[in-house]
Amino acid sequence: MSxxxxxxxxxxxxxxxxxxxxxxxxKPMANQRDLALAYSPGVAYACTAIAEDQSKAxxxxxxxxxxxxxxxxxAVLGLGHIGPYAAxxxxxxxxxxxxxxxxxDCFDIELNELDVDALxxxxxxxxxxxxxxxxxxxxxxxxxEIERRCRExxxxxxxxxxxxxxxxxxxxxxxxxxxxxxKDISKVKVVSTGxxxxxxxxxxxxxxxxxxxxxxxxVDRIGVVHKGRNEEMNEYKEAYAQETEARALAEVIxxxxxxxxxxxxxxxxxxxxxxxxxxxxxxxLANPEPEIMPDLAREARPDAIIATGRxxxxxxxxxxxxxxxxxxxxxxxGATTVNEEMKIAATHAMANLARAEPSDVVxxxxxGETLRFGPDYILPKPFDxxxxxxxxxxxxxxxxxxxxxxxxxxxxxxxxxxxxxxxIRSGLFMKPVIxxxxxxxxxxxxxxxxxxxxxxxxxxxxxxxIAHPVLIGRREVIERVISEMGLRLKIGRDVEVIExxxxxxxxxxxxxxxxxxxxxxxxxxxxxxxxxTQPTVFGALMVRRGEADALVCGTTGRFNEHWAHICGLIGxxxxxxxxxxxxALISQKGVHFITDTYVNPDPTAEQVAEIARLAADEVRxxxxxxxxxxxxxxxxxxxxxxxxxxxxAAVELASExxxxxxxxxxxxADAALAPAIRKEVLPDSxxxxxxxxxxMPTLDAANIAFxxxxxxxxxxxxxxxxxxxxxxxxxxxxxxxxxxxxxxxAVAVVDAQLAEPVxxxxxxxxxxxx
Numbered sequence: 001m002s003x004x005x006x007x008x009x010x011x012x013x014x015x016x017x018x019x020x021x022x023x024x025x026x027k028p029m030a031n032q033r034d035l036a037l038a039y040s041p042g043v044a045y046a047c048t049a050i051a052e053d054q055s056k057a058x059x060x061x062x063x064x065x066x067x068x069x070x071x072x073x074x075a076v077l078g079l080g081h082i083g084p085y086a087a088x089x090x091x092x093x094x095x096x097x098x099x100x101x102x103x104x105d106c107f108d109i110e111l112n113e114l115d116v117d118a119l120x121x122x123x124x125x126x127x128x129x130x131x132x133x134x135x136x137x138x139x140x141x142x143x144x145e146i147e148r149r150c151r152e153x154x155x156x157x158x159x160x161x162x163x164x165x166x167x168x169x170x171x172x173x174x175x176x177x178x179x180x181x182x183k184d185i186s187k188v189k190v191v192s193t194g195x196x197x198x199x200x201x202x203x204x205x206x207x208x209x210x211x212x213x214x215x216x217x218x219v220d221r222i223g224v225v226h227k228g229r230n231e232e233m234n235e236y237k238e239a240y241a242q243e244t245e246a247r248a249l250a251e252v253i254x255x256x257x258x259x260x261x262x263x264x265x266x267x268x269x270x271x272x273x274x275x276x277x278x279x280x281x282x283x284x285l286a287n288p289e290p291e292i293m294p295d296l297a298r299e300a301r302p303d304a305i306i307a308t309g310r311x312x313x314x315x316x317x318x319x320x321x322x323x324x325x326x327x328x329x330x331x332x333x334g335a336t337t338v339n340e341e342m343k344i345a346a347t348h349a350m351a352n353l354a355r356a357e358p359s360d361v362v363x364x365x366x367x368g369e370t371l372r373f374g375p376d377y378i379l380p381k382p383f384d385x386x387x388x389x390x391x392x393x394x395x396x397x398x399x400x401x402x403x404x405x406x407x408x409x410x411x412x413x414x415x416x417x418x419x420x421x422x423x424i425r426s427g428l429f430m431k432p433v434i435x436x437x438x439x440x441x442x443x444x445x446x447x448x449x450x451x452x453x454x455x456x457x458x459x460x461x462x463x464x465x466i467a468h469p470v471l472i473g474r475r476e477v478i479e480r481v482i483s484e485m486g487l488r489l490k491i492g493r494d495v496e497v498i499e500x501x502x503x504x505x506x507x508x509x510x511x512x513x514x515x516x517x518x519x520x521x522x523x524x525x526x527x528x529x530x531x532x533t534q535p536t537v538f539g540a541l542m543v544r545r546g547e548a549d550a551l552v553c554g555t556t557g558r559f560n561e562h563w564a565h566i567c568g569l570i571g572x573x574x575x576x577x578x579x580x581x582x583x584a585l586i587s588q589k590g591v592h593f594i595t596d597t598y599v600n601p602d603p604t605a606e607q608v609a610e611i612a613r614l615a616a617d618e619v620r621x622x623x624x625x626x627x628x629x630x631x632x633x634x635x636x637x638x639x640x641x642x643x644x645x646x647x648x649a650a651v652e653l654a655s656e657x658x659x660x661x662x663x664x665x666x667x668x669a670d671a672a673l674a675p676a677i678r679k680e681v682l683p684d685s686x687x688x689x690x691x692x693x694x695x696m697p698t699l700d701a702a703n704i705a706f707x708x709x710x711x712x713x714x715x716x717x718x719x720x721x722x723x724x725x726x727x728x729x730x731x732x733x734x735x736x737x738x739x740x741x742x743x744x745x746a747v748a749v750v751d752a753q754l755a756e757p758v759x760x761x762x763x764x765x766x767x768x769x770x
Contacts (some may be wrong), residue, residue, distance in 0.1 A: 001761055002509060003526075005278055009612065010713040011487050013089060014330075014533065015168035015450055016749065018529075019089075019279070020089075020092045020093060020095075020096050020244060021092050021095055022371050022528070024105075026062070029352050029463050030674075030676055031676060032425045033292070034669060036177075042495060045058045047083065047718070049766040055406070056345070057554070058131075058334060058407065060149075060278070063102075063128075063129065063130065063131050064103050064131045064331055064334065064343065065102075065104055065105055065131065066106070066129070066130050066131050066329060067096055067104055067105070067106045067107075067130060067131065067132045067133070067134055067327055067331075068106070068107050068108075068109050068126055068129070068130045068132075068133050068134065069091045069094045069098075069107070069109065069134045069136050070105055070107045070109045070110075070111065070123055070126075070133060070134065070135055070136065071084065071087050071090075071108075071109075071110055071111070071135070071136045071137045071138060072084055072087075072111050072112070072113055072119060072138055073085070073086060073087030073110060073136060073137060074114070074137070074138055074139035074631065075139035075140070075143070075144070075162070075196075075197075076090055076137045077090070077101070077137060077162075077287060078287050078288055081139065082109035083112075084111060084112050085110065087110055087137055087524065088108065088110050089134060090136075090583065090654065091109075091110060091137075091139065092108050093171045093767055094106070094108065094134070094136060094161075094765040095107065095108050095314060097320050097323075097324060098134075098323075098324050100324075100326065101324040101325070101387070101388065101422075102325055102327065102328040102380075102392070103318060103322060103328070103422040104208050104328060105121050105556045105634055107125070107130075109288050110416065110444060116145055116146055116149075117176070119138075119142075119146055119277070120146055120149045120150055120153070120736055121407070122488060123135075123146070123150050123154075123158075123652070124150060124154055125290065126151045127154050127155070127156055130154050130156065131156055131157075131334075131758045132158070132159065132327055132331060132433055133154070133155040133156065133157070133158045133159070133329050134148075134159055134160075134327065135147055135158065135159065135160040135161070135162075136160075136161055136162065136163075137162065137195075137711065138160070139234075140196045140197040141164070141196075141236060142202075142444045142722055143160055143163065143197045143233075143235045143238055144161075144163075144197065144200075144654070145682045146713075147159075147160045147163070151337060154338075155336045156336065157327070157330045157331075157335055157336070157337055158337070158338075159323070159326065159327070159330075159338045160197065160201075160688055161319055161323045161546060162197050162198050162319075163197045163198055163200070163201035164201055164205075164324040164338070164343055164487065165313030165319035165326070166201065166202060166262070166285075166317070166319055167198070167201040167202045167204065167205040167323050167343070168204045168322045168326070168347050168350065168445060169259065169317045169318065169322055169350065169379065170205070170206075170283060170285075170317060170581050171202070171205045171206065171279075171343075171347040171351075171353040172321075172347050172348075172354065172378075172379060172489070173283060173307050173317060173378050173379055174206060174209065174258065174281065174283075175347065175348070175352050175356055176208065176350040176373070176378040176379070177258075177281040177305045177307075178208060178257075178281065178353065179376050180305060180374065180375060180378065180636045180667075181278075181281070181305065181374075183277035183279075183527075185209060185210040185211055185618065186210045186211070187210065187212075187214055188215060188216070188255045188257035188258055189215050189255055189258070190203070190206065190211055190215060190216045190217065190256070190260060191217045191219065191252055191253055191256040191258070191259050191260070192217070192218050192219065192259075192261070192262070193216060193220070193249065193259075193260070193261045193262070193263040193268070193291060194218075194220075194242075194260060194261065194262025194263055194285075195209075195219075195220030195225065195232075195237055195269050196220075196262060196662050196725075197260045198262070198285075198490070199218075199263070199614060200236045200237070200239075200240075201684075202260060203218065203240060203260075205343060205344075205347065208340055208343075208344055209344065210348065210578065214242075215241060216240055216268055217240075217246075217252040217256075218240040218242075219248075219249045219252065220232065220237070220263070221249045221263070223238050223248055223249075224244065224245070224247050224248065224249075224251065224252055225240055225241050225242070226241055226242050226244050226246070226247070227241045227243045227244075228241075228243065229241065229364060230319035230694075231249065232573065234527040234563070235316050246466075246604045249267070249268075249272070250272060250285070250612055252702070253272045253275050254275045254276075255275075255277050256275075256276045257275070257276070257277045257280055257281065258279060258280065258281045258282075258283070258285065258287075259280065259281070259282045259284070259291075259292065259590070260283045260495065261282075261283060261284045261285055261286055261292075261453035262285050262286065263286055263291060263292035264286050264291070265286055265289035265290065265291065266291065267286070267291040267292075268282075268284060268291040268292040268297075269292070270292065270296050270297070270299070270300040271300075271623060273297060273301045273304070276301070276302060276304075278303065278304070278357070278457075279302060280303075280304050280305075281304070281305050281307075281641050282297050282301070282304050282305070282307070283307045283308075284306070284308050285307070285308060285309040285317050286309065287309045290308045290310065292597050294313045294314075294576035294630070295304045295605065296680075297576045299734075300709040302339070303741050305375045306375075307378065307379070311697055312379065314369075314376035315376065315377070315378050315379055316379070317379065318382055320382045321350060321380065321382055321387065322346055322350060322387075322391060323381065325346070325387055325388050325391035325392040326338060326342070326343075326346055326391070326392075328392040328419070328422075329342070329346075329391070329393065329394070329396035329399065330393070330395060330396075330399060332396055332407075332409065332415070333396045333399045333400055333405035333406070333407050333408060334405060334406035335399040335404050335405055335406070335409035336404045336406060337404050338395075338409050339398075339399075339400045339402055339404055341399075341401070341402040342395045342398045342402070342404075343535075344398070345394040345395055345398035345748035346394060346395050346398075348392045348746055349390045349393075349394035349395075350379070350387070350390075352375055352389075352390070353380045353384065353386055353387065353390050354378055354379050354380045354384070355371075355373045356487070356549075357459065357486055357487055357488070358371035358372075358380075358381070358384065358485075359384055359385055359386060359485075359738075360602065362380075362383055362384045362450070363379045363456070363485070363738075364383075366381055368381075370484070370574050371484075371485075371706060372486035372670055373486070373487070379425065385420075386423050388417045388420075389420055390417050392419050393412060393416055393419060396409055396415070397409075397412065399466055401739075402722070407626045409440030417591065420733065429584070429586050429591055429622065430718065430743050430746060432621070432622055433621060433622060433746045433747055433750050434464070434466060434744075434746045436506055436744040436750050436753070437466040437666070437745075437749035437750055437753075438464065438465050438466055439753075440749075440753050441466055441467050441468055441749060442467060442468065442549035442550055442748075442749045442752040442753065443467070443468045443470055443496075443548045443549045443550070444461070444467040444468070444469055444470065444540050444548070444549065444550045444551070444552060444745055444749060444752075445470040445471075445472065445539040445543065445550070445551050445552075446458070446469065446470065446471050446472065446539070446552050446553070446741075446743050447472055447536045447538075447539045447549040447551065447554075447555075447562075448472070448473070448476045448535060448553065448554075448556055449470075449471025449472045449473035449478060449497065449535070449639060450471075450473035450474060450499070451555045451556070452479065452481050453555060453737065453738045453741055454555060454737065455471070455472065455478065455481050455485065455487065455747060456485065456487070456738040457469075457485045457741035457742050458489060458494075458495050459488065459494075459736050460742045460747050461742065462489065462494045462495070462532055464466060464742075466497075466742075466745060466749055467550075467745050467748075467749050468496075468497045469494070469496070469549055469728055470496045470542075471495055471496070471497050471498070471548050472495075472497075472498045472500065472535040472539060472563060473497065473498075474499060475497050475499055476544045478491065478497055478532075479491065485555060498538070498541055500531070500532055500535065500538050501532055503538075506531065506532070506550065509531050509538060509541045510524075510527050510528045510529075510532075510722070512514040512541060513527045513531050513537065513541060513569075513678050514527035514528065514568065516568065516603070517568060528639060531630070533551070534565065535538045536551075536554075536557075536562050536566070537569065539551040539553060539566055539567050540566060540569040540570055540729065541569060542692055543570070543726065543727045544569055546571060548612050548752070549728065549749070549752035549753060549755070550727075550728035550729065550730075550748035550749060551727075551728070551729045551730070551746075551748070552729075552730050552732065552741065552745060553729075553730075553731055553732070553750055554698045554730075554731040554732040554733060554734070554736070555732060555734060555736060555741075556734060557734075559598055559720075559731055559733060560594075560748075562730060562731045563598075566703055566722075566725065566731065567579075568714075570725055570726050570727050570729055571725070571726050572724055572725065572726055573724055573725065574726075576610070576614070576658040576724040577607070577610060578600065578603065578610050578700070578724060579599055579609040579722065579723060579724040579725055579731055580593065580595055580596035580599050580600060580603075580609060580611040580614060580615070580723045580724060581595065581596055581597050581598040581599050581719065581720035581721060581722055581723065581731075582597065582615045582618060582720065582721045582723055583595075583596040583597050583717055583718070583719035583720050583721070584717070584718040584719055585706070585709050585710055585713065585715040585716070585717055585718075586624070586715055586716040586718070587623035587713040587714065587716070588713070588714075589713065590690075591622075591624065591692060592673075592692055592694060592709070593613045593615060593618075593619055593626075593692060593693045593694065594694050594696065594702055594705060594706045594709070595611055595612075595693070595694075595695055595696065595702060596611050596695075596696065596699060597699070597702045597703050597706045597719070597720055598699070598703065598720050598731075599699070600699055601698065601699045601700075602697075602698050602699070603698075604646070605647070605649035605650040605653060606649035606650075606653060608630065608646065608647065608653075608654075608695060609651075609654040610724075611629065611651035611695060611723070612628055612650070612654040612658070612693070612695045613654060613657050613658055613661065614723040614724050615628075615693055615695065615723060616628055616658060616663075616693060617719060619692070621695055621747075624692065626661055626662075626690060626691050626692065626693045627661075627662045627663075627687060627688070627691045627693060628654070628658075628661060628663035628664075628665075628687070628691065628692035628693045629663075629664060629665055629667055629671075629672035629687060629688065629693070629695065630647045630650055630651050630654070630663070630664070630665030630666055630667070630696060630697075631635070631665065631667060631670070631672060631694055631695065631696055631697065631701070632646070632647040632648075632665065632666035632667065632697055633665050633668075634647070634648075635663075635666070635668045635671055635681055636666065636667055636671075636681055636682045636685075637666075638744075641657070643698075643727065644666055644695065645667060647664070647665055647666035647697050650665070650695075651664060651665045651666060653662065655686070656706065662686060662688055662689075663683075663686060663687065664685045664687035665683075665695075667681075669694070669705070672691040672694060673690055673691060674690070674692075675688070675689055675690060678760070699713075716739065717740065718743045718744070718747075719744070719745075720732070720733070721747055727755060728748045728749075728751035728752040729746045729748075730748050730751075732744055
């Protein structure tokens with residue numbers, strides 16, 4: 001690596017504070033009562049309950065979601081025996097991966113101990129604290145003995161990731177590689193140069209998957225592992241000793257279908273590849289330099305499928321693909337061990353996921369790569385959000401079926417929903433809306449139908465049964481994007497494609513648009529140009545004329561440009577005087593709605609009250625009871641500026657309009673979000689608990705607060721949701737993801753299910769326009 005990269009890495013670990021981990025409290029500690037509950041005297045009740053029933057530790061402490069990453073630093077990947085102090089950055093990194101990918105809390109524990117007996121005794125004594133143990137970077141053959149003895153003595157999962165994590169990912173690669181070339185796993189010849197912990201574990205799992213023991217040839221740094229050899233042998237290598245006169249890799253490589261390398265750089269020479277079987281699978285996994293570089297292997301054997309441990313080539317074998325999710329599934333059912341059935345289940349789940357279409361999150365993280373099942377894509381990517389759902393649930397089910405689960409899961413559908421929220425945090429929040437959308441899918445037209453995010457959204461909408469997509473765009477472009485992304489969409493069967501200039505409705509739509517806009521300076525020629533060049537206009541006309549049920553637009557262009565078209569063509573619902581937008585932010589602290597984020601620069605008190613009412617109605621669509629706070633720089637009369645008086649008046653108006661809703665203001669943001677602060681200022685506030693709907697005094701305040709909360713709170717955004725419009729239309733922003741589009745599609749469909757008939761003429765929003 002370059003000196004610059006080294007400097008960057010050291011700076012990353014040093015600032016803004018040393019290391020990569022911190023402890024974060026999961027309960028409030030804001031006052032004396034919290035302290036009494038968290039510690040003395042309240043903690044005694046939790047202690048007593050666990051003393052009476054040890055299993056309650058899973059309910060009353062963090063143990064069921066807490067893993068220890070344990071090492072003695074004797075075999076740190078790529079660095080060797082560097083000791084426990086130097087191993088700590090790696091262990092901290094492992095802990096961060098547990099949290100990032102599976103929501104698992106983790107302590108790294110570095111032990112200054114080389115004696116196997118002492119290590120085992122120390123690890124076993126950790127059982128009351130942790131729900132599982134991840135052994136890491138412990139040298140072979142000691143690691144085999146340590147894991148075996150710990151598993152025998154402990155009633156929680158003990159998992160040596162260097163062995164089994166690698167084996168599971170390799171197993172998935174083998175299954176998919178062989179499937180692509182049409183080879184029977186029971187008939188393939190395997191040659192491995194990995195005599196260490198990972199190499200032996202990979203071979204063991206391959207046998208469980210169907211490889212025949214007699215077809216496996218193991219080569220280490222001494223040579224071929226054969227019957228009668230004594231040098232550097234152990235019981236684990238002995239299991240793969242062949243009755244043979246061959247002594248070198250070159251003597252056993254002929255006809256090999258699979259090369260598995262977990263040894264060192266440049267072990268596999270290009271000339272040896274020519275002697276392998278047709279369409280070989282080459283797994284050169286040594287780090288940082290593999291047994292053979294992929295470009296050299298490709299040059300020598302163009303028909304080969306190649307995988308490495310490196311991220312700069314296709315098919316990276318990376319343990320992060322499985323270890324967080326193995327532990328997630330094991331912890332969630334209270335597994336007493338990780339057995340062979342659980343490992344095989346994880347292997348098949350991962351292999352199957354690589355054959356599915358890649359998600360939008362994966363596509364965004366790996367721009368420019370072709371993510372379709374094939375020779376260069378036999379494993380899913382680490383950022384695939386479906387890994388936690390598919391692998392963890394497969395492991396949990398296998399634990400239950402094999403009898404090692406102490407807390408079996410009754411409802412796997414609910415469990416998968418729970419898993420989904422770790423990565424796609426809008427999953428459960430959106431569930432009531434998505435469930436309702438599925439009851440009566442509607443025709444949703446997408447103005448920017450050529451956008452890959454929109455096309456992926458259409459695939460999800462079809463698969464989930466929430467909408468019938470209509471894409472505006474060029475057919476050949478849409479077909480090409482579908483093909484490049486490996487989607488299953490069929491135009492005419494799954495989606496409708498509208499090419500505006502070729503559409504037979506074009507002239508009728510142009511005349512309709514001219515009549516609607518003729519008094520606003522729109523000539524016939526200008527009308528034709530607008531309808532032809534502005535897909536949002538064509539889509540809005542479809543919705544207005546009843547030829548589509550809803551419109552989603554805005555992935556390109558400015559919000560105000562789309563908004564101007566919607567104002568002119570759709571207008572407001574009957575009885576509504578002002579339109580607005582609302583965004584939902586889902587963070588670790590919960591769900592908060594903010595309005596008005598995009599439309600009204602400085603709404604009047606009457607408009608603020610109506611916006612609050614419209615937003616509260618929309619919040620209920622998500623199965624959430626609105627708790628409304630009207631925010632200001634003034635805190636319950638502490639200032640008397642025009643803005644404060646406006647929000648004060650708006651509170652009274654909104655309270656009259658919504659007598660059944662908890663609403664109060666004008667107040668500071670901290671008073672809205674922290675009941676203790678609000679109680680000190682106004683003990684008899686009409687708002688109880690934490691506000692979840694924040695109504696801002698101006699567009700500036702709303703938009704700034706929304707974007708700050710989104711970034712600083714690492715929040716998932718749903719929106720903007722358009723409020724008060726006569727027909728189901730939503731204008732997203734150019735930064736929207738496919739998941740965001742799917743969410744807005746579901747919102748639009750539910751809007752359409754509840755929509756009122758189209759009026760003869762749109763009512764323009766008061767004080768707002770193009």
